[in-house]
Amino acid sequence: MSIPRRPRLAVWKFASCDGCQLSVLDLEDDLLAIAGRIEIANFREASSAVVEGPYDLSLVEGSVTTVEDVRRIKEVRAESRVLVTIGACATAGGVQALRNFADVEEFTRAVYAHPEYIRTLATSTPIADHVSVDFELRGCPISKAQLLELVSAYLGGRVPNLPNESVCLECKRRGNVCVVVARGTPCLGPVTQTGCGAICPAYQRGCYGCFGPQGSPNIPSMLRHLDYLGMPHPEVQRVFRTFNAFAPAFRAASEAVGEKGGK
Amino acid sequence: MGEVRVGGQYVLDRARFPEFLSALSACGYDVVGPTVRDSAIVYDRIEKLDDLPVGWTDRQDGGKYRLERRSDEALFGYNVGPFSWKRFLFPPRERLWTAEKVEGSFVVRPEPTGGPRLAFLGVRACELAALDMTDKVFQGGPVADPGYRARRARILKVAVQCGQAGGTCFCVSMGTGPGVRSGADLVLTEILSPGPHRFLLEVGTPLGAEVVARLAPPLSSAAKDEEGLARGIVERTAGSMGRRMDTGGIRDLLRTNLEHPRWEIVAARCLSCTNCTMVCPTCFCSSQEEVPSLDAQAVERWRRWDSCYNLAFTELHGTSVRKSGLSRYRQWMTHKLGTWHDQFGTSGCVGCGRCITWCPVGIDLTEEVAAIRASPGTITTKGGSR
Ligand code: SF4
Ligand code: SF4
Ligand code: SF4
Ligand code: SF4
Numbered sequence: 184m185s186i187p188r189r190p191r192l193a194v195w196k197f198a199s200c201d202g203c204q205l206s207v208l209d210l211e212d213d214l215l216a217i218a219g220r221i222e223i224a225n226f227r228e229a230s231s232a233v234v235e236g237p238y239d240l241s242l243v244e245g246s247v248t249t250v251e252d253v254r255r256i257k258e259v260r261a262e263s264r265v266l267v268t269i270g271a272c273a274t275a276g277g278v279q280a281l282r283n284f285a286d287v288e289e290f291t292r293a294v295y296a297h298p299e300y301i302r303t304l305a306t307s308t309p310i311a312d313h314v315s316v317d318f319e320l321r322g323c324p325i326s327k328a329q330l331l332e333l334v335s336a337y338l339g340g341r342v343p344n345l346p347n348e349s350v351c352l353e354c355k356r357r358g359n360v361c362v363v364v365a366r367g368t369p370c371l372g373p374v375t376q377t378g379c380g381a382i383c384p385a386y387q388r389g390c391y392g393c394f395g396p397q398g399s400p401n402i403p404s405m406l407r408h409l410d411y412l413g414m415p416h417p418e419v420q421r422v423f424r425t426f427n428a429f430a431p432a433f434r435a436a437s438e439a440v441g442e443k444g445g446k
Numbered sequence: 447m448g449e450v451r452v453g454g455q456y457v458l459d460r461a462r463f464p465e466f467l468s469a470l471s472a473c474g475y476d477v478v479g480p481t482v483r484d485s486a487i488v489y490d491r492i493e494k495l496d497d498l499p500v501g502w503t504d505r506q507d508g509g510k511y512r513l514e515r516r517s518d519e520a521l522f523g524y525n526v527g528p529f530s531w532k533r534f535l536f537p538p539r540e541r542l543w544t545a546e547k548v549e550g551s552f553v554v555r556p557e558p559t560g561g562p563r564l565a566f567l568g569v570r571a572c573e574l575a576a577l578d579m580t581d582k583v584f585q586g587g588p589v590a591d592p593g594y595r596a597r598r599a600r601i602l603k604v605a606v607q608c609g610q611a612g613g614t615c616f617c618v619s620m621g622t623g624p625g626v627r628s629g630a631d632l633v634l635t636e637i638l639s640p641g642p643h644r645f646l647l648e649v650g651t652p653l654g655a656e657v658v659a660r661l662a663p664p665l666s667s668a669a670k671d672e673e674g675l676a677r678g679i680v681e682r683t684a685g686s687m688g689r690r691m692d693t694g695g696i697r698d699l700l701r702t703n704l705e706h707p708r709w710e711i712v713a714a715r716c717l718s719c720t721n722c723t724m725v726c727p728t729c730f731c732s733s734q735e736e737v738p739s740l741d742a743q744a745v746e747r748w749r750r751w752d753s754c755y756n757l758a759f760t761e762l763h764g765t766s767v768r769k770s771g772l773s774r775y776r777q778w779m780t781h782k783l784g785t786w787h788d789q790f791g792t793s794g795c796v797g798c799g800r801c802i803t804w805c806p807v808g809i810d811l812t813e814e815v816a817a818i819r820a821s822p823g824t825i826t827t828k829g830g831s832r
Contacts, residue, residue: 216740335740344735348720348756351806355724356538356751360484360528363806365511373719373806387484398757401717401771408717408807 190239190338193225195259197245197252198279198307202324203270204228204244213331220338236262240337246272246279246307253304253313260314267333268310271323271426275395278323279307280429284437309429318343321394323426326378347376347398350390354381362387369414371422374400374432391425396432406436416440450655453648456665457672458634460643463521464495469660470565475602478534479567480524485513487527489534492567499524506613506688506799508808519643522568522636525612526798530727531566531573532580535597538751542593542734546744559596569605571623572615572796574630576727577603582790583730602653605630609638609679613688614799616812620693622796624683632657635676646676689799691812692819693783696793699815699822700784704776708817713772715807720753722801722809723778728794733759754778779811 194204208229210217224234241263247253260266268274276283282290283306291298310316320329329345336343346352350372354361362368362384370389372381378394409419423437450456458466470477479492482499492498504524505512516523545554569577584594608615608624617623626633631654635646646668649655658665723729733752738745752759755774760767768774786794795811802810 213740220740220742331740332737335738338740339738339742346756346758348753348758349718351719351721352724352751352753352756355528355721358488358529358533358538360486360488361721361804361806364509364528364804365485365513367510370806373717373721397718399718399769399771401714404715404717404807407715 189220189222191224191234191236192221193236193238193241193259193263194228195225195241195243195245196228197243197256197273197310198248199245199270199272199277201228201244203272203320203322206269206324206327206330207242210327210331213327217334221334237264238262239264240334241266243268243273243310244270246276246309247313248279248304248307249302250304256310256313265317265337266310266314267318267320268316269320269325269330271321271393271395272307273310274319274321274430275427275433276307276309276429278426278428281424282307283429284424307429320345321376322378323393326380329378345378349373349397350375350377350379350381350384350394353377353379354384357381357385359384362389363412367412369409369412369422371405373397374402374405374436391422392433393426395427395430400432402432402436402439406439450649450659450664452650452652452655454655454658455668455673456647456649456658457668458645458647458661458665460519460521460645462661462665463645465661466657467492467495469657470567470602470604472660473565473602473657474563475565476562477565477567480522480527482513486511487513487524489527489529489531489566489568495521498522503610504612506803508614508802508810509805510808511803518638520609520636520638522606522634523609523638525608525610525615526570526573526800528725528800528804530725530798530800531569531577532727532730534564534566535577535580535594535601536584536591536730536732536751540593540749542747542749544744544746547742557593559592561597561600563600563602564597565602565604567604569603569630570608570798571605571626572617572620572798573727574603574605574626574628575617575620575622575796576798578629579728579790579792579794579796580730582792583728586790602657603630603632604654605633605650607633607635607676607680608683609636611683611686611688612799612803614802614810616687616689616691616797616799618684618687618797619689619691619812620793620795620797625680630654635679637672637675637679640675641671644672646672689797689802689810689812691797691815693793696815697784697787699819700780703818703822704780706818706822708814709772709776711817712809712814713770713775715809716755716771716775717807718755718757718771718774719806720755721804721806723753723755724751725800725804726782727798727800728782728796729753731759754781775809779814783811783815 291301333343371392372390375392376394376397420437420440423433477492503516584591605626631651633648732749734749782794
């Protein structure tokens, strides 16, 4: 029997905090099991030894924020058979997409001593706005369990089993008491995609929406409900403008509240 | 010691309740019952009297549940919470089998079905009815679910007749409560006054009798007094239901109103969050998935709770057949109250009110049925595909 070549994996970084790449390293023992079946060919966060492309599977972290990024993501796409975006930055633009709602030059002037050295685009956009993406892993950061499922599905040649259902489903399976109903605490669980294991409600906090919009979010009803719970409009806008601010459904939510004005 | 007989009625003093818990353990049961956790009364392991929600009650309405102090020391002075017994018989996540590659072939190992004997303490009349329904679903057909059947065979049911109705309760409309009719091994009715705090304890089965026989000195037989008080308590509860539903011809009412404009109104509110189906004691839908090991030498088959509100639940060939929130809400309600009759010969709703209380936006099926009943046969102008 001939030994098939191990598929080559590459991990890429765009505008991001490296947290999702760290989740890959965090797989520890499982990473060793993966390394037995996959050649980790290009992963600078882990090793400076780089094997030239093309690659079978590319994991892309981060959003597109510079002209250089726009060029580089096209190159990455060209040398990747399967391209998967990992984390809120790559899938929705990340927290840095807050600039999309404001004036980026004003930000650079406020943040940098020498803003004249900064070359940046006016927006932070998800990878899928620039090249075609085969699969997305949500979260800020991604969940290790979902990453393992993705890799194992890739190796098995099957579709990953990564549901786009609401956080509430997992919240109830886990046996949490709903913070909205039992305490009147606002929670984005009903409009947010699962993946985190409903951690926040397990500690009596509302969900912050780290995994972005669920498969069929009802934003108008959610907004009416947050209003009913007495959450002031600026806070509603803020809660939808975090890691997934530029995901279409969350963006629609924060913009709808914006139009209503402050309360 | 006097013989404890099935059908016998005894008086259990509140002071002797710890002995009752010990008698359950002595008969080999782990007790699962009500306890306060994270601002609600949930079902969990009960080891001692203080684990019970002594002196607590719940105030419930659409989308709202609040724990409150009672002015007395009642042990069962609350109604149903976010958990139901289904969690213990049909767990939210369950491994069904494992398979391993062995010398070019593979071996499948079913999940062992052992486990502790559980005494369910504080089962309400509506919940007994719900257990009957899940029995039908999981073991009433030609093929029984092995895990469910094994767990179910090890359960002792200690029922409690409700001394009050919750704000979203409507068991009277559904014909399931608040009085316990059958299906319990033991039935408690908590008598707070007049007289000392005590329980009327009725023995329903030989298993129940075995527990009562462990109590020494033996319990005294109930007098006419306690029987009358218990009857009065149940009648009072029946008269104070928080909700009601007219169920007359409901199956046909829903069947002939699939395009009623009310569905659009409720769909505009529904978050498709699945909470109503998770808390419902009779909802039984699940998804199954294979979880292979990374070295591809073994695989596990898991089952997890799922819901008709979940877009992916009806995915066929990559797309959902119930894309709109409207079609999903309608599926749930018409199944629960209508087509359940065709499938299982009863309503799928026992009137416990959980779906109303635990819906974040307080959608209330009794209100939805009433709205459709008020103007049946109204056809929307939109109609079309959904
Ligand atoms: S706490 Fe939040 S996530 Fe959990 S069920 Fe309630 S609304 Fe859903
Ligand atoms: S449909 Fe609602 S009221 Fe009826 S049994 Fe289910 S949770 Fe209880
Ligand atoms: S629905 Fe009836 S039996 Fe169930 S908790 Fe309420 S009063 Fe008790
Ligand atoms: S009816 Fe309520 S609980 Fe059920 S899916 Fe809709 S919003 Fe969620």
